[in-house]
Amino acid sequence: MKLTDTTYLVGGGTWGGMGLTPGPDCNVYLIDGGGALALIDTGSGVAGSPEAIARWITGHGFALSDVGTILLTHMHGDHVGGAAALAAMTGAEVFASPLTAGVLAAADEEVSSIRIARDAGIYPADFRLAPLAGVKLLDDGASVTVGAVTLTAIPTPGHSEGHLSFLATAPKRRDLFAGDIVFWRGRVLMQAIPGCDVMATARSIERLAGLGPIDGLFPGHGAVTLSGATRHINSAAEHVRALRVPPAL
Secondary structure, three states, X not given: OEOOOXXXXXXXXXXXXXXXXXXXXXXXXXXXXXXXXXXXXXXXXXXXXXXXXHHHXXXXXXXXXXXXXXXXXXXXXXXXXXXXXXHHHHOOEEEEOHHHHHHHHHOOOOOOOHHHHHHOOOOOOOOOOOOOOOOEEOOOOOEEEEOOEEEEEEEOOOOOOOOEEEEEEEOOEXXXXXXXXXXXXXXXXXXXXXXXXHHHHHHHHHHHHOOOOOOEEEEOOOOOEOOOOHHHHHHHHHHHHOOOOOOEO
16 A cells, blocks of 8 residues: 555554454555665564565565565564564565564563463464564664665654654655554553553653654554644643643554
């Protein structure tokens, strides 16, 4: 699904997603920088999900081998479970925060809350995190260039420790790939899991509100915003400044 000149939606499953892929997948975005491609997040990797994402990519006329970069927002299974499979299918380099990289290297289902999420029925009973070594680390302000698009990593903990958002700067647009830190209409996603922190969420939202004008807001679940996205971020920030938790997704 083409969203802008540089952004496609190529994944999104049964929970708050677009029904493009099977299973509990987050929204998966393809960035076309003109001859170079990147994926932001990879879905859960449950049976059929990586293959469905691959079909959406090739269905838009791209080659899987043109995907040279995979950027991961955070360590939850619906965002990183497909990383090993899609890295193998594309040959892409994978980038993430140090915490997310460590979780993938060790296939750590405790730190990532995958085990308790599976026990709660969020993931299938046979779901396991596939290990992936060699993930490259992104620190605050580090950027990755994908053709004409520059993607800058912004630490935004709160929904998860080690969470990154990505500010995509193109010749005519500034877009925010927000993972699970903020959503359409200023909503947030707080869960009863380790690492989900209200105060960290508030600080992250304030940081995003300081970025200046944003055109598109592309979150990890649910609706996207193609223009005027600053208003959604500011809506969340208004709640924070009034010492309120923004409304739930």
